[in-house]
Amino acid sequence: MYIHVSDKGIPQYRKIYELLRKHILEGVYQEGDILPSENELCRLHQITRPTVRHALSKLTNDGLIHQHQGKGSIVHQIPHDIGILSVSGTTSAIGKKILKTHILSGPTIIKWPGKFIFDLSPVELESGCIFLERIRLVNEIPLFYDISYIANVNLPRFCSRTFENKSLFEILRKNYSIEIKGGVQRLKAISAEGKIIDILKVKKGKPILYLERKLETSRTNFFVYSSLYCNTETHALFGAF
Amino acid sequence: MYIHVSDKGIPQYRKIYELLRKHILEGVYQEGDILPSENELCRLHQITRPTVRHALSKLTNDGLIHQHQGKGSIVHQIPHDIGILSVSGTTSAIGKKILKTHILSGPTIIKWPGKFIFDLSPVELESGCIFLERIRLVNEIPLFYDISYIANVNLPRFCSRTFENKSLFEILRKNYSIEIKGGVQRLKAISAEGKIIDILKVKKGKPILYLERKLETSRTNFFVYSSLYCNTETHALFGAF
DNA sequence: ATCAGAAACATGTATATACAAGTCGAGTAA
DNA sequence: TTACTCGACTTGTATATACATGTTTCTGAT
Numbered sequence: 001m002y003i004h005v006s007d008k009g010i011p012q013y014r015k016i017y018e019l020l021r022k023h024i025l026e027g028v029y030q031e032g033d034i035l036p037s038e039n040e041l042c043r044l045h046q047i048t049r050p051t052v053r054h055a056l057s058k059l060t061n062d063g064l065i066h067q068h069q070g071k072g073s074i075v076h077q078i079p080h081d082i083g084i085l086s087v088s089g090t091t092s093a094i095g096k097k098i099l100k101t102h103i104l105s106g107p108t109i110i111k112w113p114g115k116f117i118f119d120l121s122p123v124e125l126e127s128g129c130i131f132l133e134r135i136r137l138v139n140e141i142p143l144f145y146d147i148s149y150i151a152n153v154n155l156p157r158f159c160s161r162t163f164e165n166k167s168l169f170e171i172l173r174k175n176y177s178i179e180i181k182g183g184v185q186r187l188k189a190i191s192a193e194g195k196i197i198d199i200l201k202v203k204k205g206k207p208i209l210y211l212e213r214k215l216e217t218s219r220t221n222f223f224v225y226s227s228l229y230c231n232t233e234t235h236a237l238f239g240a241f
Numbered sequence: 242m243y244i245h246v247s248d249k250g251i252p253q254y255r256k257i258y259e260l261l262r263k264h265i266l267e268g269v270y271q272e273g274d275i276l277p278s279e280n281e282l283c284r285l286h287q288i289t290r291p292t293v294r295h296a297l298s299k300l301t302n303d304g305l306i307h308q309h310q311g312k313g314s315i316v317h318q319i320p321h322d323i324g325i326l327s328v329s330g331t332t333s334a335i336g337k338k339i340l341k342t343h344i345l346s347g348p349t350i351i352k353w354p355g356k357f358i359f360d361l362s363p364v365e366l367e368s369g370c371i372f373l374e375r376i377r378l379v380n381e382i383p384l385f386y387d388i389s390y391i392a393n394v395n396l397p398r399f400c401s402r403t404f405e406n407k408s409l410f411e412i413l414r415k416n417y418s419i420e421i422k423g424g425v426q427r428l429k430a431i432s433a434e435g436k437i438i439d440i441l442k443v444k445k446g447k448p449i450l451y452l453e454r455k456l457e458t459s460r461t462n463f464f465v466y467s468s469l470y471c472n473t474e475t476h477a478l479f480g481a482f
Numbered sequence: 483a484t485c486a487g488a489a490a491c492a493t494g495t496a497t498a499t500a501c502a503a504g505t506c507g508a509g510t511a512a
Numbered sequence: 513t514t515a516c517t518c519g520a521c522t523t524g525t526a527t528a529t530a531c532a533t534g535t536t537t538c539t540g541a542t
Contacts, residue, residue: 037522039521068522068523069505070506071506073523238427291525313535
């Protein structure tokens with residue numbers, strides 16, 4: 001009777017994490033609310049405290065809750081801004097009602113760009129990459145221009161899938177069992193120029209937040225790369241740490 | 242013989258964390274190196290694996306290492322850029338040789354600005370705040386303009402301390418036993434205007450990365466707030482997650 | 483000499499338990 | 513009524529253990 005093996009190999013702590021996360025983002029628990037105590041969660045889900053704590057520590061990490069000794073786990077300020085600095089990707093952070101995704105081009109298979117933003121391994125280089133350009137709109141105003149590069153290894157039928165209003169991470173997870181584990185990013189402020197002006201519909205010279213990310217996945221040596229241009233005039237980016 | 246109570250109330254896992262972190266940043270372990278395995282660390286420090294894992298998970302969180310099942314804990318790419326998105330503050334991220342800190346004004350006690358960047362509690366409001374303006378230079382070029390606001394509660398002799406080339410976090414920690422536990426931040430790209438032009442020595446209209454942070458500490462209800470203006474033309478900001 | 487397979491070792495998940503320490507409210511004593 | 517203590521509850525730290533699962537290395541049969 002040792003170890004709860006879960007339905008689909010998803011660990012217990014992750015299921016609790018996802019559930020609580022969903023509830024917080026959906027407003028079941030609101031800002032300032034106190035989550036059920038660790039012991040209550042244990043009883044509710046028939047798991048032990050270390051497992052519950054594992055889940056809660058992930059939520060703390062996401063900045064969704066704060067744990068206070070003696071008090072409890074308190075739901076943190078949910079970003080009115082757009083949370084993109086967390087692992088979870090853009091689509092899940094802001095209400096899905098407001099945020100729309102639109103495909104500009106792709107997904108198509110191309111060769112890697114000559115000078116790429118990150119160093120690539122020989123394996124990645126020789127297998128080519130899947131290229132995907134999207135814009136994300138909030139209230140019909142384009143806020144993000146997102147260029148993704150994914151190594152083309154063992155991703156059957158990837159290019160024929162529909163991405164419209166779907167999270168890239170969701171597709172990777174549900175269809176290929178690939179999860180984003182973490183990553184690194186570089187940030188810069190740049191001036192709007194060239195096609196950025198057209199795509200984000202801003203004036204030349206407007207400050208744009210530029211972001212390069214390398215995301216690691218649960219599949220060894222498989223990374224997702226992306227460049228992101230953000231118009232932060234009306235919506236700031238939000239991050240917790 | 243239960244529980245190792247540490248010398249100064251600092252938990253075991255934190256000591257291991259700090260030690261490994263120091264070693265990584267000092268180059269004892271270099272990029273790509275494999276840390277001692279969890280079991281080795283257990284034997285070395287006479288602690289158990291969950292405790293070691295607690296420490297390692299913090300390092301993973303900082304982006305300093307990556308844990309791979311079956312392989313080990315591998316030292317991650319140490320940012321050549323300037324790591325400011327991590328908890329640790331600016332001074333420790335880039336080599337101290339290059340980065341200089343210069344005080345523009347303060348620390349002085351003022352009233353909180355009328356419209357503050359974050360919501361303040363009544364207690365914070367009535368106690369006033371310590372105000373501190375600094376610039377940070379890399380190779381004599383100003384890169385950051387940093388404005389800090391700290392609630393003026395129980396910080397004796399704070400304003401008479403010297404901050405030159407010292408980390409604010411270091412002072413809080415060593416003199417007041419206050420540690421930064423985490424925080425939230427908002428990011429925007431803005432145009433250089435007004436005094437930013439003079440301070441960062443950039444031309445009007447240049448894109449500047451603007452950052453508002455609220456840092457939580459080990460002291461309940463005690464926060465450190467800061468606004469940060471960064472010239473990212475030559476040095477990008479770096480973050481891991 | 484080669485290669486499949488087992489062993490050794492790495493991290494990942496989960497349980498069960500114990501005690502430390504902060505918070506808060508109920509009840510008691512002044 | 514006020515102040516204080518104490519107990520019940522919270523999260524924090526740490527141990528000890530078991531088994532799962534991915535990686536590397538070495539061994540032994542072919």
